[in-house]
Amino acid sequence: MNIKYFYSTLLILAFSCSPKATIKQEDNLDKGPVSLLTIGNEDIYADEFLNILSKNRTFQNKEELISKEEFEDNFNLFVNFKLKVKEAENEGLDELDEFQKEFSMFKEDLIRPFLIKNSLQEGELMKAYNRMQEVIKASHILLQFPSNANREDSVAVFRMAEKLKSEAENGADFNELAFEHSDDPSAKDNKGNLGYFTALQMVYQFEDAAYRLQTGEISDPISTEYGYHLIKLEDRKPNPGEIKVSHILIRTQSNDPVVEERALRKVGDIYSELQKPESVWEDVCTLYSEDMGTKNSGGKLPWISVGSVIPEFERVAFNLSELGEISSPVKTQYGYHIIRLEDKKPIAPYEEMEEMIKSKILRDSRSTLIQSQVIAIQKSRYSFQENEKLIDSLNQIFKSAPRKEAFEKIDAKSWKEDMLISMQGKEKSVSDLLIFMNSNDQIVRLGNKEYFNAWYDKFVEVNLNDTEEKDLEANNKDYQMILKEYRDGILIFSLMNQKVWQKALEDSLGQIAYFEANREKYQWSDRYEALIVKMGKDSRKDAVKRFLIDKKYQNNLETRLENTFLNDDPLAFTIQNNIFEINSHPVLSRITTNNTFQEISIDGKTHFVILGKKIPAGPKKFEETRGKVIQDYQEYLDKSMVTTLKENYIIRINEEEKNRVYEVVTKK
Structure with missing residues (x-):
């Protein structure tokens, strides 16, 4: 069970199963933000009660309106719950290292749905899944950049791509242009025809451009890490999902017509044998197939989808319609195949594919695109400013000196305490950057960036993320509520474990004393x-x-x-x-x-x-009912603790606010 949901359930159960008691109630008519109740010197507001009440009601029939009696019971349970939280805080359980570590772990998990990055990532996931409902067929022409290309070289390649597009739009055969001009080695065989594919099977820029085209349309030059592409969309159709096939393979050797002729005769004889009613596919496969990895398992291959295998094999496999149907021999680069359809299934629901899609997106260029968008939104939202003059000075120092020497030079500068960046008016200095660069908390991959630029970009990213998290804690009510909910849940768990659950399990004398005092129950x-x-x-x-x-x-x-x-x-x-x-x-x-x-x-x-x-x-003897005694003893300790807490803390209830809340939940 996910521990996050364990604590959520614990919090609800602590609320819904706590002892019920009568509380001294007083009117509290403060102006401004009105508290629902006060325990000691802490004001507690209605939104927290309503939040927990709504979760507690999920275990019941939400269609029924809450009764006055049920409302009072839940309100008293809420007070008991908050009393326990208050006691845990007064005992310092929230200051223990164990609590701090556990709560930090939860914060990392809880904050994710509220972050800018999450909403952008969710958008990309859904966009990819929606695109996967279709498969598209495209041809392309690739024009690669020369080695060590400069700007002029890039412009020249772009102009060539524009010229080829113009020729194709004026009647030239696109595939012949690909055969003649494309730098994709496969174009000599397929004339640029890529067959059918779907989302997440091409680099993102290529996929994005291809899916935006209408059938027959040619794209503008598209830049990827491979060069400039011209893409022509040939067809688009619904995604047929996945199929499972088995095959019998007879291998051939290129440029050997004798071997080719012998293989062709052999596969023809095998195909004829398979047409006989008495033939058994698995036996024929074991006897003749030259795919050593599958011949003894009936030739079965893993599930395949459009774009996941070579086009010649895929085209024939996906044209099979009936389970058990056998294709005529098909030629691929590996030899001749006879294919049998074993099973088929539609594209899986989003919930089943989400993790796979997320994994692929985080490994391709979309992740960089998402991160760039996150940074841009954060900079705008949090009034980001940077000292360009200082940044340039720091970059020059790191370019001209080794790392250690660069740090020494900067440390001697009078401007090392000057503002380097600012977010929401909070400044970070050059010294803050140096401390960041000397810490062991960050891993910075240089990639194509210079040393200083990579570290500076990471410094900006970390500080913007920290600003976003603090902004959420200060201003996002939903996040504040769920954060408080889990914090209180962890505290209640610690308090109950210490004073009720573990104590009842270990206190053998207390168990026996409780049993003796309550023999009539057993x-x-x-x-x-x-x-x-x-x-x-x-x-x-x-x-x-x-x-x-x-x-x-x-x-x-x-x-x-x-x-x-x-x-x-x-x-x-x-x-x-x-x-x-x-x-x-x-x-x-x-x-x-x-x-x-x-x-x-x-x-x-x-x-x-x-x-x-x-x-x-x-x-009953004690040994015959010890488990039930422990359970009852725990309940007794819980009730005793709540009684003591009611004696130790002053509880004041704002009757007017309580009545207002009751009207809200009963829709009066």
Whole structure:
């Protein structure tokens, strides 16, 4: 179970299962922000009660309006809950290192849905999934940049791309242009035809441009890490999902017509053999397939989607429509294949694909794009400013000197305490940057950036993220509420574990004392020795009945029954053999106690019962009910703690605000 949701559930249960009590209520008519109640010197407001009340109501019928009685019960539970939080704070549980570490871990998780980055990322995930509903077919021409290309080289390549686009739009065959001019090596074989593909199978800039085109349209030159592309959209159609196929492969060797001819005859004979009614695909595959990895497993391949295998194989595989249908031989670079359709399924729902899509997006150029957008939005939202003159001076120093020497030069400058960047009016100095660069908390990958620029960009990113988090804590009510909810949940867990749960488990003397003081709660009702046989197989019912019908309850009866039937048929039946309370047992509660042997049917299952001697009602021994005693002792400790807290803290309730809240939740 995810620990985050454990604490959320704990908080709700602490609220919904706390002891109920009457609280001294006073009117409080303060002006301005009006508190619902005050515990000690802390004001508590209605929005917190409403938030927890709404979560508590999820365990009930939300369609029903809350009654006055239910409202009062929940309000009293809320007060008990806040009393425990207050006590945990006064005991310093919120200052312990263990709490701080745990709460920090939760904050990292809880804040994610509220961050700018999350909303942008969610948008990209959904955009990718929506694009995956289609597959598109495109051709392209790639014009690569020369080695060590300068700006003039880039412009020249761009102009060439524009020229080729103009020629294609004026009637030249796009695929012939690709064959003649494209720097993609595969263009010599496929004339730029990329076949069908879907989202996340091409670099992002290429995908984005291709999906924006209309069928037959040619793109403007698109820049990627490979060069400039011209893209022509050939077709678009619904995504057929995934298919599972098996194949038989006969390999060939390029430029060897003898081997080619022999392979073609062989695959033709195999195909003819497969047309015979008596032929078995798996046997033929094992005998003839030259794919050593699959021949002994019926030629089965993993699930494939459009764009995931070579086009020639994909085209034939996706044209198969009936399960078990076999293709005629198809030629690929590996040889000749005969393909059989094993299964098919549509594209999975978004919820199933979300993690896979997110993983791919975080590994491709979209992640850089998202981060750039996040930085831009943060800079605008938090009034970001930077001292360009200082940044240039620092860059020049790091360019002209080794790292250690550069730090020494900067440390001697009079401007090292000057403002370098500012967010929401809060300044960071050059010294702050140097401390950041000397810390061990950050990992900075240089990539194509110079040393100083990489560290400066990371410094800006970290400070903008920190500003966003502080802004959320100060101004986002939803985030404030969920943060407080989890903080209080962790504190309550610590307090309850210390004063109730663990104490009750370890306090053996307290358990016995509680048991002795409450013996009347721990009583047996009438009990019987009984052997209960629940039939698993009706075919053995008559034989088991004949065996049991004249038997008396004996200690060795279970063993005799097992040896007679279960050695040969372990699933014939199951046995319960013990002392049971008649009234509470699901089987024994349905029998009459005047017959030793009885047969009853429950939910279509036959049960045979052999009754032994009756054990009259009487008190339980401590060892017989220790688990229930501990549970009751925990509840007793909880109630005692709440009673003590009510004596130790002054509780004041604003009746007017409470009535207003009641009208809100009952929609009066």
